[in-house]
Amino acid sequence: EDGQGEDEDHDRENEGRDSDGKDGQGKGRDKDGENEGRDGKDGQGEDEDRDSEGKDRDGDGEDGQSMILDKDVTNEVQLYLQSIGADISGRKLMDFLNDDEFWSRHGIEKPINIRTAQRYLNTLGYRYSGGISAKGWRIGWRVSYLNLDHQFKAVVSLHGFMMNTYSMQMTGNEKDDFVSADFGWLSSPDQRWSARRVMKPGENRDGYFTNEDVIDQAKEAIKILRQFYPEYDHVLIYDNATTHLKRAEDALSARHMPKNTPKPGNNWGVPVANRNPETGKVLKKSNGKTEMVKIQMHNAYFLDGTLQPLYFPEGHERAGVFKGMAHILEERGFVGMSKVRAECKSFKCAPKAENCCCRCILFNQPDFLNVKSALEMACGAKGVHVLFLPKFHCELNFIEQCWGYAKRVYCLNPPSSREDHLERNALAALAAVPLKSMRKFANRSRRFMDVYETGLNGRQAAWAARKYKGHRVLPVGIMEELGKLGIV
Numbered sequence: 001e002d003g004q005g006e007d008e009d010h011d012r013e014n015e016g017r018d019s020d021g022k023d024g025q026g027k028g029r030d031k032d033g034e035n036e037g038r039d040g041k042d043g044q045g046e047d048e049d050r051d052s053e054g055k056d057r058d059g060d061g062e063d064g065q066s067m068i069l070d071k072d073v074t075n076e077v078q079l080y081l082q083s084i085g086a087d088i089s090g091r092k093l094m095d096f097l098n099d100d101e102f103w104s105r106h107g108i109e110k111p112i113n114i115r116t117a118q119r120y121l122n123t124l125g126y127r128y129s130g131g132i133s134a135k136g137w138r139i140g141w142r143v144s145y146l147n148l149d150h151q152f153k154a155v156v157s158l159h160g161f162m163m164n165t166y167s168m169q170m171t172g173n174e175k176d177d178f179v180s181a182d183f184g185w186l187s188s189p190d191q192r193w194s195a196r197r198v199m200k201p202g203e204n205r206d207g208y209f210t211n212e213d214v215i216d217q218a219k220e221a222i223k224i225l226r227q228f229y230p231e232y233d234h235v236l237i238y239d240n241a242t243t244h245l246k247r248a249e250d251a252l253s254a255r256h257m258p259k260n261t262p263k264p265g266n267n268w269g270v271p272v273a274n275r276n277p278e279t280g281k282v283l284k285k286s287n288g289k290t291e292m293v294k295i296q297m298h299n300a301y302f303l304d305g306t307l308q309p310l311y312f313p314e315g316h317e318r319a320g321v322f323k324g325m326a327h328i329l330e331e332r333g334f335v336g337m338s339k340v341r342a343e344c345k346s347f348k349c350a351p352k353a354e355n356c357c358c359r360c361i362l363f364n365q366p367d368f369l370n371v372k373s374a375l376e377m378a379c380g381a382k383g384v385h386v387l388f389l390p391k392f393h394c395e396l397n398f399i400e401q402c403w404g405y406a407k408r409v410y411c412l413n414p415p416s417s418r419e420d421h422l423e424r425n426a427l428a429a430l431a432a433v434p435l436k437s438m439r440k441f442a443n444r445s446r447r448f449m450d451v452y453e454t455g456l457n458g459r460q461a462a463w464a465a466r467k468y469k470g471h472r473v474l475p476v477g478i479m480e481e482l483g484k485l486g487i488v
Helices: 005-014 071-083 090-097 100-106 114-123 211-228 325-331 358-363 374-380 399-410 419-431 435-454 458-467 478-485
Strands: 126-128 145-147 153-166 171-180 197-199 232-238 270-273 292-295 385-388
Touching: 071 090, 071 100, 090 114, 171 399, 211 232, 211 374, 325 358, 374 385, 399 419, 399 435, 435 458, 435 478, 458 478
Parallel strands: 153 232, 232 385
Antiparallel strands: 126 145, 153 171, 171 197, 270 292
């Protein structure tokens, strides 16, 4: 082995610079042969592999230069990308560049693959923000390329939590943290400042990790990222848990709206827990129940992006009163909403029904459908992207394997009933997870993403991830191989 291991391999992968053709000159060869497509000579140095101009040597042009460096090619590609708007993908660019007419216009003889197309998008100033698919349909992350004023190297940090308990004692701590395949556990370079949270869950202990706690932890993480890693564009990835997906208290929702304007003397609002304005703690009644107050729901938006207040404005005879679903829909151009029922029984509308009830119509309006979570809004306000993994796909979050490694180390400690010993051992076990192992875990998650994008189901994906564990991507003939083995 040439001593560089996965570190060099991972860095090249993050920068979108794979070696699919003849370049194969990099230092990051690993023993599993995951870089099979490299048939050049080893040890030529990474200057050959990584060009300061963003060149990729796939032999598309003369002297092995990337055809994307040709001005005529670049101009035509830019026009094509502009014509398809925001729905840009590496596969679409690959199909465009492999068209026979495009070849004849520019004298191209060699086709490109999807990895090369993705690198071309990076060269042109587009950044891949992530996307996966399973069983032939898109799930979870939206595939998009964001055109930036200048290129960033994106650092993805994954969030997760771990419970560690001492057997029979029922004494446990919860650890919430972020991990990155680039830098490991999120912290300052001297490891004195971290966004890690350690708590003792339970009603009579530290309580439970709430959405407010998640947002506060994210803000702390962003402070660390901005101060110590300002040169990167940061993406925080979370599991698809209700605690992470919770919306703001005043977020748009048609679920409990009344159809008509409330009668004089009444009004409708969103019931929320009343909090102490100084401490932020929830106030309780004398009987121990939470004290509730009503607040106004956030404004909606018309299709052109202008605000649509849900409450009558000042100067109106019913100023500050909720308009009602029928009135809101009529302001949007719907006719005869007063004659349409408020809601189908138990809100179980007929399949593919769109105009069966006021609640269904309003529920399917774009501004009601695309409400962001409170976490997305808080991080977005600070310029950090948030992505949520698909439900029931923990294999895509490599922090789970980091927890597993730490738990194995933790179990090597002698039994103890002292909480301070348990916490000390747990933190030491987390610190014992090496960065090299984290990168191996990250590569495993990437393999699963690749197999899902190919269209494999769960059983096929698990087989392929084991079979090709030394590869970052799957071979072209994977579907034929699965068919021969009868894995369906």
